[in-house]
Amino acid sequence: MKVLIIDTSAKAGVSLGGGARVAGSLFNGLEEHGIETYYLGYGNPYINPSKRAFTLSGGKVKVQASARKILHRLGLNGIAESIPGRIAYYSIYSLTGVYLEGAEKWIERIKPDIILASSIQDYVVLKRIKRLLGKAKIIYIEHANASGEYKNAFDYNALSLTFGTGMYKGLNASQESFFRFFDGVIALNKEQKDKIERLNPNVAIIHSSVLMENLKISRAKLKNLKKRLKLPNATKTILYLGRLSEAQKNISTLILAFQGIKGNEFRLVIAGEGKSMSLYLNMSKSDGRIIMPGRVSEEELGYYYALADLYVLPSVWESFNATMIEAAYFGCGLLLSRLAINRDITERFGKRLYTFDPYDADELRRKIVSYFSDDNLRKRLKALSRDIANEYSKEKQIKAYADCLKKLYKLGRF
Numbered sequence: 001m002k003v004l005i006i007d008t009s010a011k012a013g014v015s016l017g018g019g020a021r022v023a024g025s026l027f028n029g030l031e032e033h034g035i036e037t038y039y040l041g042y043g044n045p046y047i048n049p050s051k052r053a054f055t056l057s058g059g060k061v062k063v064q065a066s067a068r069k070i071l072h073r074l075g076l077n078g079i080a081e082s083i084p085g086r087i088a089y090y091s092i093y094s095l096t097g098v099y100l101e102g103a104e105k106w107i108e109r110i111k112p113d114i115i116l117a118s119s120i121q122d123y124v125v126l127k128r129i130k131r132l133l134g135k136a137k138i139i140y141i142e143h144a145n146a147s148g149e150y151k152n153a154f155d156y157n158a159l160s161l162t163f164g165t166g167m168y169k170g171l172n173a174s175q176e177s178f179f180r181f182f183d184g185v186i187a188l189n190k191e192q193k194d195k196i197e198r199l200n201p202n203v204a205i206i207h208s209s210v211l212m213e214n215l216k217i218s219r220a221k222l223k224n225l226k227k228r229l230k231l232p233n234a235t236k237t238i239l240y241l242g243r244l245s246e247a248q249k250n251i252s253t254l255i256l257a258f259q260g261i262k263g264n265e266f267r268l269v270i271a272g273e274g275k276s277m278s279l280y281l282n283m284s285k286s287d288g289r290i291i292m293p294g295r296v297s298e299e300e301l302g303y304y305y306a307l308a309d310l311y312v313l314p315s316v317w318e319s320f321n322a323t324m325i326e327a328a329y330f331g332c333g334l335l336l337s338r339l340a341i342n343r344d345i346t347e348r349f350g351k352r353l354y355t356f357d358p359y360d361a362d363e364l365r366r367k368i369v370s371y372f373s374d375d376n377l378r379k380r381l382k383a384l385s386r387d388i389a390n391e392y393s394k395e396k397q398i399k400a401y402a403d404c405l406k407k408l409y410k411l412g413r414f
Contacts, residue, residue: 001409003030004112004136006126007041008056008098009119018322019118019143020044021211025394026116026401027053033402038110040103040125041118045298046211054106057099083154090164097124107132114405120144120160123178127166137183137408145319146178147187147195156247157317175199184414186404188320189342204404204414207344208320209397210329210389212298217306217330225303229269229291236372237267239308239332241296242323244274250337250358251276254314255283257364258290266372271296271304305330310371314358315340329389333381335367348391352384 007023024046027037039053047053107129115138117126126138146161153162153171162174169177176199179185184202187193196203231237240254251270258268266289270280273295284290296304305311311327311334318340328334337358346353354371356364371377404414 001034001114001406002036002038002110002112003114003116003405004038004040004107004110005116005118006122007039007044007118008121008125009041018208018211018319019141021046021322022141022143022208023047023116023118025209025211025398029394029398030402030405033399033406035402035405038112040107054103056103057101083156083159086156086159087154087163090160091168093121094124094164094166097128100125100128104129104132112136113409114139116141117182118143120146120164120178123165123181126181137412138181139184139186139408140179140182141186142188142192142196143319145192145317146175147192148317149195184408186401189344191342192319202413205344206397206400206404207392208322208325209392209394210326211322211394212301212326215302215329217302222303222306225300226307229293229307231267231291231307232265234265235267236263236265236310237269237308238310238312238368239269239271239304239327240312240314241269241271241301241304241327242321244270244272244276244280246276246279248315248317249274249276250314250316251280252283253358253361253364254312255280255290256361257368259287260362260365261369264289267291269293269304269308301326302330305332308332310335310368312364312368313337313340314364316358318342320344325388325392328385331382331385333371333378334385334388335364335371345388349384349388352380354381354384 005023005027007020009019023039023041024044027039027047030037037052039047042056049055113136115133115136117138117140144160148157150158150171158171161178162168162171165174165178179196179199182200185196185200187196187203187205188208190205193203193205238258240251243249244251246252268290270290270292281292284292305327311324311332313321313324313336315337316339320342321340324334324336334354336353336355338355339358341353354367356367408414
């Protein structure tokens, strides 16, 4: 069985999201289950260049990245991130797509049996190459929450779907045509499955997991990182790690909550990159306890989790957040937005979860202070983290994908 993984979300000059990391994890992990994997997409550090990987030209996206930098220097960042700016961006993308020079012949040569798409943008590519795929089954992994309950087609988080998948048809029509295009969908949680089944009955749930390759920590390297970040020995460290995108990640609430906490022993590390970085830098400039190191390499990911006492996820929505699971693996206590956790997690772990209202900075502040002042609470949350890491392990996720794909190949459905 040959599986082609397509991911056009890992664009040159753009930070990688969970979809790109999962694409790399599947490319490397499915072979252990007897599945031959191939990759088509932009450069992805989780995928080593090989004959099984076709890297698309990044010329167009480099132009887009350059345009963003120019707008940033001119102080016009708001234009690129405004709704009209994003509508223009996604509309142009859906019309011009991506450069596929050489890719079509490569696809015809490998003759994949199953296609796995990791982002909404992949739909643009798939429509162009479907004629080459014969009887291959095309599957979409719902990282981008295209099935979300959006207010309208102009909702910030729905624009890549309603304006980025072809001629504008409105929200409902876009969701219908998108999900009916695929032979099956892999949902990340029960809420997604319930919504998708109305449009495509062939749905399976596979949860997220730890996506990191290197899970071992060197004490010397950890000490060097703390020194580089200027973290005192007795620091109480709070961590957010991920994309810096205010519309979804809501990191401004975390910054406001932290600024209400007294004490020089506290540090807030906001690690990652994204379009909202300038907003957070501006909010944080008066508080020297807030550290923003920028993008974190794959080699250093584990060290950031290891230096933290508490991991905070302030998002207003998530499909199934992988950084939360990775933080749990490294023993961090978890403080989670109630809107960022789904039914699967609440049903499995219930009242053990430590949560807050993502729109209430004062509640978040109180929960952070309670975590560091209550020994019993910290012990309970450390135990919970161990259970979460075990429940959503990388081995379980890859095996679930392998079993699901083998069933699809044999029976034509999940």
